[in-house]
Amino acid sequence: MGSEISGSLLPKEKESIKMVLLGTFVAVCGSFAFGSAVGYSSPAQAGIIHDLSLSLSQYSVFGSIMTIGAMFGAITSGRIADLVGRRGAMWASSAFCIAGWVAVSLSQGAWSLDLGRLSTGVGVGIISYVVPIYIAEITPKDLRGLLTTVNQLMISCGVSVAYLLGTFLTWRMLALTGIIPSLIQLLGLFFIPESPRWLAKVGQQEKFKSALQILRGKSADISEEAAEIQGYTESLESLPKARLQDLFERKYARSLIVGIGLMVFQQFGGVNGIVFYASDIFVSAGFSSGKVGTTIMAIIQAPMTLIGAILLDISGRKPLLVISAAGTCIGCCIAGTSFFLKDHDWLKQLVPGMNLAGILVYSASFSLGMGAIPWVIMSEIFPINIKGMAGSLVTLVNWFGSWAISYTFNFIKSWSAAGTFFIFGGICGATIVFVVKVVPETKGRSLEEIQGSLSSCNPADSERLP
Incomplete structure (x- = not known):
């Protein structure tokens, strides 16, 4: 069975896959750096607040300011990638990440801490766009889904490693480990x-x-x-140079709705609130510390992302998205119920275990599909003439959602922890409807085929696409 799967995934020319794999590896070193930045704030929270005497409000600024930088990186990412190429954009991203981590590790107060986090965010914003784009553009269509999903796999690995290292490293040492993947990427780009x-x-x-x-x-x-x-590129060159307002033409409407919609549902389903502040969530549910919960989260994320990567080009994008969204909905409802019971002093002995189960179901389900597939589809659906602008816009929307959730999560949770998770659960449930009704299946089709079909139809034509 394993040999059959391997044989179906690999091109006939063994030589052809070597450079594609090397290119993918170098690119996803940036994805690992992305995950390290996302995962950093949870294990570092107690140490930073204690050492630098920060309030919860100040730490919420620190946790969320990365997403402000990422929004700036997202706005410029498409333009940078179009001007200096995909490799040039990865160079810029690595430089911002390294500078940011150094500043965080040396910080003596909130100002330098936030500035370093902001710089890291700019690098992450650029890399979140350019990595899936680069992988999609270098990869044969029969491998594109699998290898593009490695982007999310490495993000999950970065988050997991940050969680695990954070159990025994100080927050300053943990910041220094974030430099390593960016250095590897800088060298690999040669x-x-x-x-x-x-x-x-x-x-x-x-x-x-x-x-x-x-x-x-x-x-x-x-x-x-x-x-x-070349034929597809030449046909696009015959068109007037793309402008920002061109994104909103009818022929690009379907692509834009799919790309933006998936990012909105991905972020407002609550992922960054849960990931950024997982440790505090577990403590609020009754655990003495969040280390056990975050360690288990770290262990399950990468394997679930790997399973999703393997299944992506076998089952297709849509089925995995539906299953993943359903799982995140169930996970949020379980976690919300645990806090509801806690608020009413009902079955108190069950609350911590139920909360842990809900968060783990959410995390595993998100890693299976909702984490990776929106980025895969984003890299596939936009024509090359508008890919820079469209990709920047979609990535900006993603990071705006990330900022909104990561900044407001602690305040909303203070209002009602149960209500917070039930709201997230409702959004995850709405994701299922959006995927079924609007998102096209892109498995096994070349980028030119996908983009041509989407540009020639409107959202009402969704059922006509294979």
Whole structure:
């Protein structure tokens, strides 16, 4: 069975997969850095508040200010990636992340702490756009879903490692470990090719063919794929230069609704409130500390993301999204019920265990699909002529949602912990309807096929797409 799966996933040319895998590895080092930044605030919370004498309000600013930086990074990410290429954007991201982590580790007060977190956020905002785009643009269509999902797998690994290291490292040492993946990415960028589709877009034909040949193998016949990419790029070049208002033309409406909608539901389902402040959630439910809960969360996230990555090109995007959204809805309802029981002093002995179960169901379900697939689909649905602007807008929406949830979570939870999770559960339930009614299935189709079909229809035509 295992050999059958491997055989179905790997191209016939063994040589062709080597450079694709190397390019993916270098790119997702940035994803690991992304996860490290997201996971940092939970284990570091007690130490930073104690050492720097911060209030809960000040720490909420610190926890959420990364998302402010990420919004700025998101706004500029598409433009940077279009101007200097996908590799150039990854260079910029790594530089911001490294500078930010150094500032955090050396901080003696809230100002320098927030500035470092802000810089890290800018880097994360850029990387959250460019990594799935780069992987999608270098990968054969039969591997695209699997390898693009590695982006989320490495984000989950980054979060998990931050949680685990945070159980025994000080917050300053934990910040220094965040530098490592960015340094590896900086070095790795010397050894991987630029995106062939970007090279074709900017008219570097010789480099385009050379990069595609490197990615597919020296003996591979790239003529058909090169002709498809060039033909599609040339057809787009005949159009006027894309402007921001062009994003809202009818022909791009479906792509924009799908991309933005998935990011809205991903973030307002509560993920960053839960991930950023997991330790405090467990303590509020009755645990003496949050270390046990966050350790278990760390253990389950990466395996569930890996399972999702394996299933993505087998089952398709939509079924996994529906299952994942349903699981997050159930997890939120279980966690909300635990706090409801606690508020009424009912079955108090069951509350901690029920809360832990709810958070773990949520975390596992999110890792299975809702974490990765919106980014996979975002990388697939926009034509190359508007991909920079559209990708920036979608990524900005994602990070705005992340900021809104991470900043307000502690205040909403103070109002009603049960109500907070029931609201998240309702949003997760609405996600199922959105996926079923609006999101197209993109499994097994080239980027040009997906973008052509979406640009030629409107949201009402969703049932016509395979």
